[in-house]
Amino acid sequence: MTTAPAVTTHQEFSFTDEDFRALAQLARAQFGLSLAESKKPLVYSRLARRLRARNICRFDDYMSLLDIPDEQDERLQLISALTTNVTSFFREKHHFQTLREIVLPRLASRRRLRIWSAGCSTGQEAYSIAMTLLEALPDAGSRDIRILATDIDPAVVERAKVGSYAVEDIENLPAEMRRAWTRASPETAGKSEIAAEVKRMISFGELNLVDPWPFHGPFDAIFCRNVAIYFDQETQQRLWQRFAGMLDDGGYLFIGHSERVSGPALQALETAGVTTYRKKQDTLGVTRT
Ligand SMILES: C[S@@+](CC[C@H](N)C(=O)[O-])C[C@H]1O[C@@H](n2cnc3c(N)ncnc32)[C@H](O)[C@@H]1O
Incomplete structure (x- = not known):
């Protein structure tokens, strides 16, 4: 043998x-x-x-x-x-449903609205938020609405700003949104571009979530999905706490399907749906950083 x-x-x-x-x-x-x-x-x-x-x-x-x-x-x-930059329009759809059906109706009387897409990758998450707002709030144009979208990776931030996507990616958008807020790229065959009125609602920038943040909020909602999964537990818990500090009372935090808020932030955040948390009213002891 x-x-x-x-x-x-x-x-x-x-x-x-x-x-x-x-x-x-x-x-x-x-x-x-x-x-x-x-x-x-x-x-x-x-x-x-x-x-x-x-x-x-x-x-x-x-x-x-x-x-x-x-x-x-x-x-x-x-x-x-x-890390990976994988993302798509309306990924984890239920969060956008919560945004449209629960979060926005609660803010109906408010002129100022602030939402943060933290770890936005190539921008599809931020554009999905903007389109949800435009669809749900017919008077969006007359309100003070800003979406902040940040990522550590300058290459993806640049692509997000350009807002030009392969036609197959755009197909994830509901047909009406596709018709209303995208158009075939005049320069590149097989690509579609996000309309200027959607882009205008978003400020894209570079930010390492582990570093100090150069703004104070408060935000009505924060999307930080499929980012903290790469972090060790201590960094995650610190991040959840910092997000809680950045949210307005009653504000929402949406996280990725395999992530869970844990640690001290749970004193400030209550569960409000699948991978969805809401900041309790009048939370004490949460510091904004
Ligand atoms: C998988 S993508 C998630 C994109 C989007 N949030 C989603 O769920 O579709 C993860 C993103 O997190 C970003 N990222 C990883 N570590 C980061 C950090 N320390 N600060 C900011 N962004 C980070 C990566 O560059 C990448 O674009």
Whole structure:
């Protein structure tokens, strides 16, 4: 009987446990990302491209590069490689139904409305919010409405601002909205553009959610969906608490399907539906940061 030869897996780049731990520490400190040991093979395959792109042969050299102050672009490439930008129009539809049927009717008499799409990726979430507002509030144009949409990754923020999407992506929009607020791109075949009146409602910007926030709110609703899933528990709990501090009393927080609010923020937020939370009235002890 012949025995099969031992298989040796060949790795193009050396990636020791120590390299992985150093990388995980940096990702946690700078972006709040949690990288469990079990993610080592995934991290290797995602970052091997960056080593090739930078013509670097060793992970420890790549780590040294990330320490250089001028290498902010590479640090952003790192976060792009370690997270995903997957999104779509009206993803997790029930949140938009809650927005239209519960949140907005409660704000019917208010002129000022503020909503934040935190971790907006390429913008579909913010545009879905804007279209929901336009549909539900016929007088939207005469109110003081702003949607803030932020992401850590400048490349996706840029794409969000442009608001040009493949026709297949636009097909996720309800037909009436598609007709009312998108048009075929005059420049690029197979692309559709979001109408100016929708774009006008949104301010897109770069923001690392782990850093201090350069605004104070209060917001009537915050969408932070499928972002905190990458963070370790401590960072998540801190984030929920900061969101609670940014919400107006009675304001809503919408989070991703596999996320749950936990920790001290639960003193301020009550469950108000599937992955939906509402800030209790007159909550004490929640600091705005
Ligand atoms: C999967 S997308 C979610 C997009 C959208 N919220 C949705 O649910 O469809 C996750 C986004 O979170 C962003 N992200 C990851 N870490 C972040 C951080 N520390 N601060 C801000 N955005 C972050 C990523 O760049 C990415 O665009």
